[in-house]
Amino acid sequence: MFAQQLVNGLVVGSTYALFALGFTLMFGVLGVINLTYGFYLSVGAFLALFATQHGVSIWLALPLAALASGCVAVLIDGLLLTPLRRAKAPELASLMVTLGATLLLYSLANAALSTDIRRFPPGVIDANALEIAGIRITMTQCLIIAAAGIIVSVLLWVMNGARIGLGLRALAERPDAAALMGVNAGALVRLVSLASGTLAGASGVLIGLNYNAIQPYMGEVMMLKGFAVIILGGLGDIRGALVAGLVVGMLETLTAGYVASSWKDAVGFVLLVLTLWIRPSGLFGRLAVKRA
Amino acid sequence: MSEPKMSEPLLSLRDLRIGYGGATEAVKGVSLEVRAGAVVCLIGANGAGKTTILRCLSGLLRPRGGSVHFKGRDIGGMAAHRIAALGLVQAPEGRQVFANMTIAENLRMGAWLLKDRAEEARRRDMVLTRFPRLSERIRQLAGLLSGGEQQMLAMGRAMMADPQMLLLDEPSMGLAPLFVEEIFRIIAELKAEGRTILLVEQNAQAALDIADHAYVLQSGRIELSGPAAEIARNEKVVAAYLGG
Numbered sequence: 001m002f003a004q005q006l007v008n009g010l011v012v013g014s015t016y017a018l019f020a021l022g023f024t025l026m027f028g029v030l031g032v033i034n035l036t037y038g039f040y041l042s043v044g045a046f047l048a049l050f051a052t053q054h055g056v057s058i059w060l061a062l063p064l065a066a067l068a069s070g071c072v073a074v075l076i077d078g079l080l081l082t083p084l085r086r087a088k089a090p091e092l093a094s095l096m097v098t099l100g101a102t103l104l105l106y107s108l109a110n111a112a113l114s115t116d117i118r119r120f121p122p123g124v125i126d127a128n129a130l131e132i133a134g135i136r137i138t139m140t141q142c143l144i145i146a147a148a149g150i151i152v153s154v155l156l157w158v159m160n161g162a163r164i165g166l167g168l169r170a171l172a173e174r175p176d177a178a179a180l181m182g183v184n185a186g187a188l189v190r191l192v193s194l195a196s197g198t199l200a201g202a203s204g205v206l207i208g209l210n211y212n213a214i215q216p217y218m219g220e221v222m223m224l225k226g227f228a229v230i231i232l233g234g235l236g237d238i239r240g241a242l243v244a245g246l247v248v249g250m251l252e253t254l255t256a257g258y259v260a261s262s263w264k265d266a267v268g269f270v271l272l273v274l275t276l277w278i279r280p281s282g283l284f285g286r287l288a289v290k291r292a
Numbered sequence: 293m294s295e296p297k298m299s300e301p302l303l304s305l306r307d308l309r310i311g312y313g314g315a316t317e318a319v320k321g322v323s324l325e326v327r328a329g330a331v332v333c334l335i336g337a338n339g340a341g342k343t344t345i346l347r348c349l350s351g352l353l354r355p356r357g358g359s360v361h362f363k364g365r366d367i368g369g370m371a372a373h374r375i376a377a378l379g380l381v382q383a384p385e386g387r388q389v390f391a392n393m394t395i396a397e398n399l400r401m402g403a404w405l406l407k408d409r410a411e412e413a414r415r416r417d418m419v420l421t422r423f424p425r426l427s428e429r430i431r432q433l434a435g436l437l438s439g440g441e442q443q444m445l446a447m448g449r450a451m452m453a454d455p456q457m458l459l460l461d462e463p464s465m466g467l468a469p470l471f472v473e474e475i476f477r478i479i480a481e482l483k484a485e486g487r488t489i490l491l492v493e494q495n496a497q498a499a500l501d502i503a504d505h506a507y508v509l510q511s512g513r514i515e516l517s518g519p520a521a522e523i524a525r526n527e528k529v530v531a532a533y534l535g536g
C-alpha cells in the first residue's frame with residue numbers, strides 16, 4: 001500500500017540524504033571530489049558491527065562508529081590531499097590520488113574481512129514495530145529517521161546559524177579572502193573532513209541496519225548513487241543534497257513496489273541523466289556550497 | 293646630530309623577492325618602509341608586481357628571498373590567518389566580497405577573529421555610519437551590489453578587523469568618478485584618524501595627493517621613492533603615470 005511505501009521510501013531516502021550531505025559538503029567546501037568518501041561508509045558500518053558484536057548498545061555504537069569514520073576521513077585527507085593542496089596541484093591530481101587510494105583501501109578491507117555478507121547480532125534493535133493507521137514502522141526505521149533528522153538539523157543549523165558555518169561558506173566561496181579575514185583554512189578543512197566522514201559513517205551504520213547486511217564494498221555501491229544524488233541536488237548544495245537524497249530514496253522504493261525491484265537501481269541514474277540534460281546545475285540551480 | 297633615534301617602522305620589507313614557479317621573479321628585490329600613522333602609496337604600471345607584493349605581505353604567497361617585518365616580527369612566509377591576527381589586514385584587488393552572503397554576513401566575516409560580540413556590534417555601527425549605502429542594503433546579497441558598493445563593502449569588511457595597518461589594492465579600479473571620489477574621501481578620513489595605510493593605485497594622481505610617501509614600482513623593482521609631493525613633480529612620473 002502507498003502510505004507504507006512512502007514510509008519505507010523516507011527511510012531509504014534519509015540514509016541517502018545523509019551520505020550525499022557529507023559528499024556535497026566535502027566537495028562544496030574543499031573543492032575536491034574525494035573518491036575515498038564511500039569507504040568511510042563501510043568503515044562506519046563495520047565499526048558499529050564489531051562494537052555491537054562486543055555487546056555495545058547500538059545507541060552508543062552509532063555515534064562512536066560515525067565519529068571514528070570521521071577521524072579516518074581526517075587522517076586520509078591529511079595524508080593524501082593536504083600535500084596536494086599545499087602544492088596547488090590540479091584537480092585531476094586529487095582525483096587520481098583518491099582513486100588509487102580507494103582501490104587500495106577496498107582491496108585491503110577485502111583481504112582482511114572477505115566479501116561475505118555479515119549481519120548484526122540478533123536483538124541489536126528491538127524487533128517490535130509500531131503500527132499507526134495500518135502502517136508498520138519498525139524500531140530500526142524509527143532509529144534511522146530520528147538519527148537522520150537530528151544530524152541534518154544540526155548540520156543545517158551549523159551552516160546557516162552558527163559562526164563556524166559562515167566561515168565554511170566563506171572558505172568555500174573565496175579561500176583567499178577568507179584567509180585574509182583570519183580564517184584558519186587548515187583547521188576548517190579538518191573539521192569538514194571530520195563532519196563529512198561522520199556523515200558517511202552514520203549512513204553506513206543506518207544502511208547496514210536497514211538491510212541488515214554489511215560487507216566491505218557497500219560504500220562503493222553507495223558512491224555511485226551518491227554521485228547521482230549530489231548532481232541531482234547540485235554539486236555542493238546542501239539543501240539540494242537533502243532533497244535529492246529523499247527523492248531518490250522515495251522513487252526507488254516506489255519503483256520497487258509498483259514496477260519491479262530490478263528497476264529500482266536504475267532510478268538514480270535516470271534522474272542523473274535527466275538532470276544533466278535539463279538542469280545541469282541541479283534542482284536548485286546553483287553550483288557550490290554558497291547557501292545551505 | 294643628537295636627535296633621538298627614529299622609531300622602528302611598522303612595516304619594513306628588505307630585498308623582498310617573489311616568484312610564481314618559473315625562474316623569473318615577479319618581484320626582484322624590493323625594500324620599502326611604512327611608519328605608523330603614515331599613508332604610503334605604491335604605484336606602477338599593469339604587471340609591475342604590486343598585487344604580488346601585497347599578497348605576499350598578507351601571507352598568500354611565500355617570499356623567495358629577503359624579509360618582511362611587521363611590528364618588529366618576521367612575518368615572511370607566515371600563514372595568512374596569523375598575519376591577519378597580528379593586525380595587518382587587506383582589502384584585496386577585485387574586492388573579493390563573499391557574493392553569496394549578505395552585507396551583514398560579509399561584515400561579520402571581517403570580524404572573524406573577534407570574540408567580543410558587543411565590540412563587533414560597535415565596529416559594525418562605525419562601518420555603517422561611514423558607508424551609509426551599505427546600511428540601506430544590509431540584508432541584501434553582496435553579489436547584487438554595484439562595483440562601487442562592493443568596494444565599500446570590501447573596505448568596511450577590512451575595517452571590521454580594526455586593523456593596525458590596512459593594505460588597499462586598487463580600491464578605485466573600474467569605478468565611476470563619483471565612487472572614486474567617495475573612496476578617496478574615505479581614505480582621507482582614515483588617514484585623519486591616524487590609520488596606517490599602504491595604498492596600491494593605478495590612479496596615481498589621487499594616490500599621490502593623499503599619500504605622505506610614495507614608491508614607484510617598475511617590472512618588480514622600486515624605481516623611485518620619496519615624499520609623495522616630490523614624486524608627483526618628478527618628470528618621469530609625470531610623463532608615465534600622470535598623463536603629463
Ligand SMILES: Nc1ncnc2c1ncn2[C@@H]1O[C@H](COP(=O)(O)OP(=O)(O)OP(=O)(O)O)[C@@H](O)[C@H]1O
Nearest residue numbers: 312318336337338339340341342343344345385494
Ligand atoms: N598567479 C600567477 N601566476 C604566474 N604569474 C603571475 C601570477 N599572478 C601574477 N603574475 C605575474 O606577475 C607579474 C606581476 O603581477 P601583479 O599582479 O603583481 O601586477 P600588478 O602590479 O598588481 O598589476 P595590475 O596593476 O594589473 O594589478 C606579472 O608579470 C604577472 O603576469
Ligand SMILES: [Mg+2]
Nearest residue numbers: 342343344385
Ligand atoms: Mg594588481
